[in-house]
Amino acid sequence: MDLQIAGRVALVSGGSRGLGRASALRLAQEGVCVVIAARSQPAIDETVATIVSAGGRAVGVAADMTTAEGVAAANEAANRTFGPPDIAIANVHSPPDGDFFEVDEPRFHDAFQRLTVSIALLARAVVPAMRTRRWGRIVNIASGSAKEPPRELRHVLGNTARASGITLCKSLANELGPDGITVNSIGTGLFRTGFMEDYFDRLADEHATTRERAVEAWCESLPMRRPGRPEEMAGLCAFLCSEWAGYLTGQLITHDGGFGRSAF
Template sequence: MDFGIAGKVAFVSGGTKGVGRKVSEMLASEGCKVVVVARGQQAIDETVGAIREKGGSAVGVSADLTKKQSIFQALEAGCQAFGSMPDIAINSVHGPGSGNLMDVTPEQFEQTFQEITLSAVHLAQAVLPHMKEKGWGRFISINSGAAKEPPKDLKHLLANTVRSSVVTLNKSLANEFGPYGITVNTIGTGYIGSERMYDYLAKVAAERGISVEQQLSESCSQIPAGRPGRPEEMAAMIAFLCSDQASYVTGLFIPVDGGIHQSAW
């Protein structure tokens, strides 16, 4: 299937590891010019190099996308490389650590809101006006299924609370920018087989005094698919949402989680 996005400029935050890297590679394979954005320069160089080795077009930018000025600088670097602001923007920011109500402070809530919600706002304010001028655009946030259904065994009060605000932000943006050929969607992940997931499982296993293998088995027993997801499975959904074929899909929170979140609505 031709997704119709060859030649589009794609801005991928967190684009060097796990799901983000697979998104960078998959969009490049569809002919996009990819701006790979992350903090670590070595990982950026490796990702850009891998894309170019396969004939893709990519540049890398080291930036902290929780900071407004860094977002603008990264966008400017991409514009200088490809001559255009992004047609596609993938927003992904790692969440805070674990904690229940009495473990967190008001200052941590403020910081988490800055890092997750306001970073999405800053990116949207920077790219959506340009997409509106072009009459075409895709804005996608990689989020967590816990934003809609917080599981009782994950002590992620900060992330669960703040990430849900990105879901409603994107629904509001879909309303505002839908008439201009722009779609805005949110992906809700579950257990995705990445370095970050295994680090988390190791931490939980240590707290419980069990092996990582046992913790993984218990976690997977809750998933109808019976296994963690693969980063490329997430990337495939995101690539489709970027396509011309998905031009009527907007304002949605889409779980890609093996069926672990089972609400009817």
């Protein structure tokens, strides 16, 4: 299906690794001009080279997308190279694990800066030009745990701050809809990324087993019985950025292999 976004410009936060990278590659396949903003220059360069070698258009900028300065630098790079972003992907790494009494107040502030304030900074940067063109797509790559925190995971910081970010996106959708701008969140589950491998390495060490056995044990609770592929999440992200998703806004779409138990 032609998503009808060829020639659009996308600013992808955290676009050099994991789900952000998969989203950047998928958008480039659709003919979108991609600006990858991340912290690691080598990872940025590798992702840009992958896109360009496949015939796509991409540039990268080393920037901390949790800060106003980093967002401004990335937005400036987009405007300078391709023009104002039509599409913005909010994708910031989760804070470290920890139970409630293991995390202090500064770590809560850091979590909200990463997972809520960063979305606000990105929206403030890209929305004015989107409003002028009366077209825009903002996608927040979040976690299904924000809706339904699993007892098994010690993600109190990520769960709390991501829920706040999702609510912010709902509020933005209400405000920006009249301008032709959609805002949606994806509640991801277990996907095969470097972040997943690091987590299951720690889990394997705690239980004296291997990473693959730890993954298999976790997947027994999933109806799909396997981790997701980053490309599967990227396909949903690309659709939410498409012309066909112009009437879909303010939603949290859970993409977790059926891990969540809620029917609604």
